[in-house]
Amino acid sequence: MDSQLCNTLIVVLLLFVLAEVALQWRAEVKFGNSIFSAVAATDNSVSMFEARDGFKILSANQRFDGSSISVQSNRLGLRSPELGQKMPGSSRLIVLGASSTYGAYARTNAETFPALLQQRLNGQLEVINAGIPGNDLDSQYQLYRQQLSGLHEDILIVYSGLSNDIGRLCRKQQSGKSYALPQLSAPKWLLSVDLLLKNTTDLRYVPYKYQPMPDLASLLAQYQTTLQAIIQLAKQRGVQHILLAENLTSFRPEQPLSLQQALASSALYYTPCLDVQQFSEVFRQYNHTLAQVAVKQQGVHYLPLSHLVPGGRQHFTDSVHFTAKGEQAMADALAEALRGLPEMAK
Structure with a gap:
């Protein structure tokens, strides 16, 4: 059971990394600005x-x-x-x-x-x-x-x-607010979490408890x-x-x-x-x-x-x-x- 849970977590983590890489690549291609350009920055860039x-x-x-x-x-x-x-x-x-x-x-x-x-x-x-x-x-x-x-x-x-x-x-x-789903906190450059939060705005709080x-x-x-x-x-x-x-x-x-x-x-x-x-x-x-x-x-x-x-x-x-x-x-x-x-x- 522990081995199965560990394998599941590894798969989830890999999927998360792949999704993040894909989103960063999309940002680089569409807007010319992503974590890739920041990491690649040098004194001359x-x-x-x-x-x-x-x-x-x-x-x-x-x-x-x-x-x-x-x-x-x-x-x-x-x-x-x-x-x-x-x-x-x-x-x-x-x-x-x-x-x-x-x-x-x-x-x-x-x-x-x-x-x-x-x-x-x-x-x-x-x-x-x-x-x-x-x-x-x-x-x-x-x-x-x-x-x-x-x-x-x-x-x-x-x-x-x-x-x-x-x-x-x-x-x-x-x-x-009273939240229906938990709030997530992550670095701003992490696009996968940012995308998740933006697309779950309606789900993450109960609108009559503001x-x-x-x-x-x-x-x-x-x-x-x-x-x-x-x-x-x-x-x-x-x-x-x-x-x-x-x-x-x-x-x-x-x-x-x-x-x-x-x-x-x-x-x-x-x-x-x-x-x-x-x-x-x-x-x-x-x-x-x-x-x-x-x-x-x-x-x-x-x-x-x-x-x-x-x-x-x-x-x-x-x-x-x-x-x-x-x-x-x-x-x-x-x-x-x-x-x-x-x-x-x-």
Whole structure:
């Protein structure tokens, strides 16, 4: 019996290793980034991202190719065309954000919504994609302050994405959910466990035993303070217009709850202390903070987007990241807003 159990465990372990190798290989082929590239890294090799003082950027002037996504970075470590000296009479726009701005699932740089926005405006503006995966609003401020100085931008759009900011909420408190299946803990690079957790979100907790809505006061106050710091810095740099864009999700309150739950699976995976309705409420309160900050500041505008970029699977690959159609809808929505500015009407 002991021998049979031992053999079974060995087989299970081998299957697990094979599954992990297959998933890592798939990540390497599709996205050009996996544990293989990390293990193979040498002093002369280049990792995809670099950590700086309080923020991340892409490794500068590099191309990262996978079968699904190709990323080209410029000298500033952004997924954006190379920047030359700003020409007299030209206008420049920075879109500050995280993975949704970066274009987490956009096949090429040209298919991200900042690049599409420049196309929509027929070259009236040079649009800089300053979205980096994993940067919360504090990191976006540091990126803007340290890495993006001297660009002489005329317009700043902030689409913070929120997921990285909301993640703090669950780190601050102990989850009060009642789980139907045990929680698993493993290193983030272990894709097999990550895939298992993401696809068992509905099974791992009992949805009617969530804890009450957590208190957001301190996080919202911090978010507001950082927004004001970004705005103050932009005004010091002579930025004429600052647009604070509504943060979007694929799941919306008007959808059937079962559909919301399905669309929110990745959000619930990363924020296990919230249920789908609480997550929507958190987004609503953060977006309300954006709107309130905009009202109190001259030259700052809140940009509602949910009526222009529908929820659901056609426009979102998961809870917050855009499909190709979603990238296009974002570009159209922002272009419409920008055309209403006096400078663009000339």
